[in-house]
Amino acid sequence: MQLDEIQAIFFQECEEGLAVIETDLADLRDGAPSDETINTIFRAVHSIKGGAGAFGFDALQGFSHQLETVLDLLRTGELTPEPDLVALLFAAFDGLTDHVSCAQGGGGAPDDAALIARLTAAAGRAGAAHDVAEPEAAPEPVVVAEVVGDAFDLDALLADIGLGDPPATATAGGAIPWRVRFVPGRGAFDNGGDPLPLLRELDALGGQVVAIDRSGLPSLDSLSVDECYLGWTLSVPGEVARDDIAAIFDFVSDQAELEIVAEGDEAPLLIAEPVAEPVEEDLLAAVLAMVEPAPAPVAEPQPQPVVVVPVVAEEPVVIAAVVEDGANRPAGAAAAAAAAGGATIRVELEKLDRLVNLVGELVITQAMLAQRLSIHGVGAIDELSDLDHLTRELQDSAMSIRAQPxxxxxxxxxxxxxxxxxxxxxxxxxxxxxxxxxxxxxxxxxxxxxxxxxxxxxxxxxxxxxxxxxxxxxxxxxxxxxxxxxxxxxxxxxxxxxxxxxxxxxxxxxxxxxxxxxxxxxxxxxxxxxxxxxxxxxxxxxxxxxxxxxxxxxxxxxxxxxxxxxxxxxxxxxxxxxxxxxxxLTLAILDGMVVSVGGQTYVIPLAHVVESLRPRDGEVRGLGPGAGVLDVRGTYLPILPIGRLLNVADACVDPTNAVLVVVETDAGQSILMVDGIQDQRQVVVKSLEANYAPVAGLAGATVLGDGRVALILDVETLVQRHRSETPRALAA
CATH class of the missing domain: 3.30.565.10 (Histidine kinase-like ATPase, C-terminal domain)
Structure with missing residues (x-):
């Protein structure tokens, strides 16, 4: 997947996150807020912040950090959702939206100094220990220690990541800590990536590295500074929500191995022993011993942890699934839970358009088949009726995929x-x-x-x-x-x-x-x-x-x-x-009335049609050459001869021998004069502009069951043209 495709997914998730934030902020303002409401807002902002840091949007990351700090104080109870604070959060949401728009459009960062000052003051009132005056500093790049001869202090380099003593089995609050195993892919440094900021994020949540997986280290002559060979196992306090931990890895989960389980449920660590103090010994011998592949220990059968499996796809398709916390949940229960959670899949719009277009072609082919069979007297067979039913269901299903609230x-x-x-x-x-x-x-x-x-x-x-x-x-x-x-x-x-x-x-x-x-x-x-x-x-x-x-x-x-x-x-x-x-409801399919004008076939969108009628002698009042009106239940409606408006030869010119179709437009009701009505059916709209050229008075075209092309009338345009031409005709 290319970087620009990943970035496009990030901005799509930003839009979804902003929608969630706005909805929950409205709940925060209008009713008694729940802890989950505040946590949901916090997680959405945190996800935007993490993605912004990964893509180098420093202004967006810094502003998200300011907002995240205030939200963190709100969810811990150090701040309360007073009206003034909720108003500030709405203003900060607007600022966050502007930052996302600027990052997406490549524009300069908005002027938010006053807003940041208000967020800083709000955090200061809570006596927060967080430094909200300055934006979060960009993570420093990983610097590989310079090798001088045989001097390569790898232990010192690893210690710089902030490794600590293994924590206790449970935190002071009694919650069972999380055990997080994170093994980046070899290409973790591609496109500016860096696992170190992710470890720092876990460190900010109170996590500590308890073991390092060095099994992937090659020999020194095969070592490349552009590849990642290490993995880490960390212990994170149990008070931290699992979703908050998983959110840190949102943008790398498909390129790394990740396990998040409660301590005691994890499989045996197939990695190096817990980090201890460096032992004074010959440095070169220590390095050689460390990079020597070690046989994996044989482990007793253990409950399987929940594993986020990397998905490699040719197209940028993102699958959102529900993952349960429990390690021993049966596969069927997990699947049912995922289904109940409403799993979704994001698909490129171009693919949906192609699907809808193919379904439209199928509808046309089915209609042509039905027409051909009816000519030969076999139109009532059960299989044809079933095909018609299945085609309509497939058409409705394809259109529902494109439907959005x-x-x-x-x-x-x-x-x-x-x-x-x-x-x-x-x-x-x-x-x-x-x-x-x-x-x-x-x-x-x-x-x-x-x-x-x-x-x-x-x-x-x-x-x-x-x-x-x-x-x-x-x-x-x-x-x-x-x-x-x-x-x-x-x-x-x-x-x-x-x-x-x-x-x-x-x-x-x-x-x-x-x-x-x-x-x-x-x-x-x-x-x-x-x-x-x-x-x-x-x-x-x-x-x-x-x-x-x-x-x-x-x-x-x-x-x-x-x-x-x-x-x-x-x-x-x-x-x-x-x-x-x-x-x-859709621009691809419409219900229409198929009419004939001269030797041509047209479709009038059924949404405009009110009724159709045939006038009797004397009911049509003339208003000059080519102009007339009809009294329809006490209201005189103008008659629009479609043949004259579209220059159709041999079109009927006598209203008493034609069919008059009453239509509703923005200008009120009018009457379209056609030669006759052939049918009423659902038609697939084909764009004239995309396939030929825009034509005034026509909204598109369709293919009928007998293979003929029928043009779809743009009723609004025809009525407007008639209203503008009538005064000139009467004056002439």
Missing amino acids: VKSVFSRVPRIIRELEASTGKRVRLEVEGEMTEVDKTVVERIGEPLTHMIRNAVDHGLETPDERVAAGKPAEGVVRLAAEHRSGRIVISVSDDGRGIDRARVRAKAVERGIVAADANLSDEEIENLIFAPGFSTAATISNISGRGVGMDVVRRNVQALGGRIGISSKFGLGSTFTLTLP
């Missing part, structure tokens, strides 16, 4: 809220619902920016200041609610606030002032609300780092439409507003 996006919102509270002076309470709702990974990755804009608008434009809220009879603290749910095969994300709502008169006045609409335009309430999505529109009185430049909500709408979704607004002046994002 929106929690990964929602977890960023608390920090945004805290920053907005600090910059606006407003008090905000965030309510989150449905954060475990799952959606395709691509959708999750691309809704972050729209969601950030909406949260900023809700706080900056929606919520009033505390004084204004009290004067209006509201609580001083405003509420922003973020929710997600599955609805009709799509995911619906809503951002609500209990603020001032949309002042339609002010919105209209601003739109007229900026030339977005004419002063005499007759607009409905819905059309006025949708003006906030116009490019360049803003009602902010001053330009700030939050808003005022008019580049917010139009970006939100474009990004949502690019995902095949739509955004809606519901607002009551003085009571608040709700913005609703409706998005597809």
Whole structure:
């Protein structure tokens, strides 16, 4: 595995650790904290610190050390989770997030001197003995003693590592110590690696080296300074959690032998005797005796310890498994415990994309086979029905692998809220619902920016200041609610606030002032609300780092439409507003209505379809050449002839001889005029942009069961084009 691949895994684990820290800090703030909550935060910070040191991110390692010191005092009870300290921990979490981002992006370290001073002061109030004023010094490199002639003091070199007397069987507190056996791989020094900092980490936990494994030492003429030949056995106090010991070796466990067991459960030490004081003797003879291979002693059968076996893989796949502390647990029980713990595997996204693509091809091939067999009159055989069922199950399973909870996006919102509270002076309470709702990974990755804009608008434009809220009879603290749910095969994300709502008169006045609409335009309430999505529109009185430049909500709408979704607004002046994002669960497969226009076949995404109908004579009202409307239950809806919009020859031009499909878009309801409806089915989306070129009005293509290629209509774009062309056509 290359260094950059290992580093990428480190940053992925940093993201997971930061998510855990933020969740547990929220628990620390909102309820009675448990010891496990604080320990979980400490372990996550400790893991980030260890990885940062391994990769040479000194600024990240130093800041993590400051935060770790305060957390250590918190978990030992020397500090208590008072509101001021919890607020400091949130600020430190933000700083840690910035450090991780800088390390990942290669930028300079953030200015955190004031934050470090606050952490130092907090630790000082506890009378801590830790030195938190200075960042943890980078580990000194291992220096091999200079060889002058035959003078090579190996014992002095080993003593420099801090070896001590063997500890007692149990610590003063009565807990059974841990026995840790650590044998680095020969390539432990590759890519800047060094086992010595790991031993120092154990030393900081109270560990002591009790024996050294010298069996791997070669003869002097074969000795290489670039390889590691030694192993160590250490005794660590039983009060130290096993997870804390294992966390030290997170980034080397696949390149070394590691055993962590309670003393008394370990197998006999197949290594050198415990370290004793050096004996005065001929130095060269001592070295030669030490490097001479010794026969391994025959040991009595002993219970097998838990061993972390190194995994060598060609691809950067990391397997997270549950390892029990007990040494004598049966294999079946261990497997059941691992299953109960929800073992996971991290796989490259490219592999998942390829799997989904192959499943899509299988779906197409199955549909073509069913079409061919039905032509020959054998479409009802049981095997074909079973194949259809299995293909659909395989397709659903493949798509579920890519599904992720929106929690990964929602977890960023608390920090945004805290920053907005600090910059606006407003008090905000965030309510989150449905954060475990799952959606395709691509959708999750691309809704972050729209969601950030909406949260900023809700706080900056929606919520009033505390004084204004009290004067209006509201609580001083405003509420922003973020929710997600599955609805009709799509995911619906809503951002609500209990603020001032949309002042339609002010919105209209601003739109007229900026030339977005004419002063005499007759607009409905819905059309006025949708003006906030116009490019360049803003009602902010001053330009700030939050808003005022008019580049917010139009970006939100474009990004949502690019995902095949739509955004809606519901607002009551003085009571608040709700913005609703409706998005597809996946961008790879959709349910569609297959229609014909002239000699062409198209697919209308079923998420837009409301109903289909055939008008009777006299029901369609003409508004000029190529323009007409239909009265649908008291509402006149514009008719969009798909044949004219896409320049399809031989398309039907008479609405009374065509099929009219009522569709729902951000602009309201409209009608698509097609020649006929062929079928309704689930189709695999193929990108036009990736395989040909982007085409306005088309969202992609698919292959039907008979082998024909059908184009998927971009309903939003077609409706917008029709609305912009109709006034010009009527004027002409």
